[in-house]
Amino acid sequence: MSLLSERQLKVLVQVVERFNLSGEPVGSTAVSRSEGISVSSATVRNVMAELEGLGLLHQPHTSAGRVPTASGMRLYVDYLVATGQRAPNGGAPEWLASLSELEADDVSQLARSAGVLVSQLSHLTSLVSTPGLAAARLRDVQLSWLSEHRILVVLITEDGRVFNRVVRMEEPVERNSIVWMRNYLSELVTGRSLQDVRRRVRRELAASESRYRSYMRRALALSQQVLDLATGAELYVEGRLNVLDFSELAHDIARVRDVLRALEDKERVLDVLDRICEARRVQTLIGSELDLDLGDDLSLIACGYYRDGEQVGLVGVLGPLRMNYARIIPLVEHTARMLSKDSEELNSSS
Incomplete structure (x- = not known):
């Protein structure tokens, strides 16, 4: 973000947020009318051209507005995390209530139930790994x-x-x-x-x-x-068919098939989850960072959950590049905290 001027960053944020809402290319006139943007549409158009030159925006058609690239979305997500501009606990009190009502004596069953609920609340595909028993007493x-x-x-x-x-x-x-x-x-x-x-x-x-x-x-x-x-960890995928609602995939049956097949590859998905959550905080992989050969227009948000100081599993959400990160990131984070027997493990690392 230090590579961008304040004006460039503001324009990038506006383009990303408008694109996330509409799924359509964003024009300079719409951005110039946004709160906090006090320059003309011509100036915004020049800034957008600069951002395109940096590989952060893309113009799908000559006469169209711009859409964020995977690199642009990465910069935006890093900005959200760095500035704390996320909806508290997912921005919906009912999410908190629903998650707090989950009960199970077995952590694996609790995690699986949480995965079902996260998919329902986000309308996306949830991924939950439950701990293998290799090191368990x-x-x-x-x-x-x-x-x-x-x-x-x-x-x-x-x-x-x-x-x-x-x-x-x-x-x-x-x-x-x-x-x-x-x-x-x-x-x-x-x-x-x-x-x-x-x-x-x-x-x-x-x-x-x-x-x-x-x-x-x-x-x-x-x-x-x-x-x-x-001995092995289990992976539960809920809301697989939600990928049919991803606008990026809706008209590409071959890609839908590829995504569904990738979700069936338990070992590969677990490898991705393990890599994303080596650090004790919520992580986001965007586009090619997923390393699943699924293109540049999908994202994964995941966070580990803990028992007795040790990470025992992960919870995540797979969705399109165009998703409401400000809500999904805290939803995943709060779910992981709920699954952690000692919530201070996550609080101390946030």
Whole structure:
């Protein structure tokens, strides 16, 4: 922003905000009539030409006004963040009320519910990652017998997360052996991290089978299947079809297909989310910064949420380049704060 004069910055802000509202190129006459712009339309036209020369504005047609480029939008978002010119808590008290009403004993379920609500409130696509269990310490394990070959396994972590899977057993399991298996596994996992438990289970399985009773061998085989599934982070995408409302994509079915396919690539999206939120504050990626090969007209706003001082997941909103950043940024920020068990983690980093 230091590269721009005060007049250039004011004109850029007006062009961006008018474009975000209308989606149409912005002319010099409209900008000259804006509050805080005390120069003629001819002067504004010259300033807009300067901004175009800097790569911050673009003129789609010779007779049209200007629209911001991805670089121009980046400068605008940085200006909003630097000056604090954002709508407090998203600019809508009902957002605060709706978010505060979310309840769940399990942080993963709470995060997923928050993602649904954020998509509904923003009318955009929300992305929520929930923590993997690799480093989590386990508080308990529960087993429920469904049939001789199907067992429901529930892992409960010390920070309140719940992971459950129905596991198919190759060998039949009698109902009356479930209690023995549960007690054995509970002693094996309680107070240990999932990583430690996985290593121990592998060692136990590698030992001579003659050392174990039948129910112990089955319990170990059962736990190995569950542990292999429970380590990775989960990604929940809500409001996928909202991309059809993005004016940038509405008439380009091929691009809509590309965006939807990209959202299905869990590992790649998680990589982007991890990169955006290494710092403890809300972050915005614009256009090619997304690194998803989706063009220059999409943006992602995301923020990490914390438990016991550690980042355990992220919440974000994917939308068009033309979105109301002044409202969406605080919405994402407040949602992350709500999901953080200790809100001071976010307050201290804002």
